[in-house]
Amino acid sequence: MSDLLLQATFVAATFLLAGVVKGMIGLGLPTISMGLLGLVMAPSQAAALLLVPSLVTNVWQLLAGSGCGALLRRLWGMMLGICLGTAAGSGIIAGGDTRLATAGLGGALILYALVGLARARLRVPAWAERRAGPVVGAVTGLITGATGVFVIPAVPFLGALGLERDELVQALGLSFTVSTLALAAGLAWHGAVPAASLGLSLLALAPALLGMAAGGWLRARVSLGAFRRCFFLGLLGLGGEIAWRALA
Template sequence: MALTLYTLLIGATFLTAGTVKGAIGLGLPTVAMGMLGVVMPPAQAAALLIIPSLVTNIWQLFSGPHWARLCRRLWPMLLAVCLGTWYGTGVMAGPMAGWTSLMLGILLMVYALVSLVNRQARVSAAAEKWLGPLAGLVTGLMTGATGVFVIPAVPWLNALALERDDLIQALGLSFTVSTLALAASLAWHDLLTFSALGLSLLAVIPALAGMFFGGYLRARLSHRVFRRCFFLGLLGLGMEITWQHLA
């Protein structure tokens, strides 16, 4: 009975997370880590999201023709993401592992508030050369420590003034590299088991189903309304996780 409920929870989580990603182009790991983080350690939740995140992000990466050009432009940031993830996973696996839930809750709240404010910054070409690796390093540290790879990667890529289709591909590229780096780091720290990979593989099915449903919603609902509801939900989720840790 407990195993059945556990499986249903994972399925519902990835169906929801896939729906959000299909509707607005991002959010699968954020929603999955937020929902699963309420009932399991972040390291265990991060292991479950590896394959669904990788499959959906590769799909997003190759949704247009400019992925090679984006790789050439963003490689300093992506390299820094890998390095930061490597060190950040040590937090998830080390003596401070108990604090990763608090970090996840705070990260979700920051991400939600930044997105709700929606102030669009712009970065010059000169500043991009040194800010890119810095943004990648911080993103990697947050990825390794919490399993969420949106801060500051998403605001940073938004600040590059990319065309909409290029931005979607750039997000897919950043998320794909972050997922691969997280998988490698979790495996190195003995946090990625065969049983977790098996559940992660099964989670691809509800994640893809959610993406299709999210695409259906995107075609019929106001993007602005759905986006605001999504980030308000994330804010509440982050507050709940943070409260559970501090209570």
């Protein structure tokens, strides 16, 4: 089997698994994709591959319900912070120092896994939300630009706003959509989105959507609590492996 076919098979399997996770718990596609692809390629290449599947699946999640406009009016400061932070940090993942970006990717996965395993019940008071949103967005953007992972601290912050379940799912979709677009713009600005990567990213969309459908089917048949614990433990080990290889 040729190296190109092996790579394409690995990419398809990665996005299939990432889609299953997203279909079950509403997030995890870019995190799983960046983590697994980061084992075999530079973070900038992995980030370029996730652009199309991430954008399509998150727009789908965003538009799945009503109230998108109200969420955007409420969270516009956070979204602006994500854009500015990603623009500032994208030079790291697109730069020549892949060791720094890889170590950052491993660290982001470890941090996200620890937050998920802790299951801390946080609550942001209404008076602090408007001030904290842009700061959280900027930090999320910096991490996105440096590592391609856009869940910390955005996901815990959105979970602490007291949103209803459907609102939270849409808010996550909004955050991830903006992060994906900002990352795409940052990579393109630094010339880190080759045409070949975009073609492979488009091909990765099919397994990602298939995985999401399978994850939705499994959601009613598998204990989500046990699945989440396994997911975060696996992510912890994956992040540790990536960070160890980068720093060893």
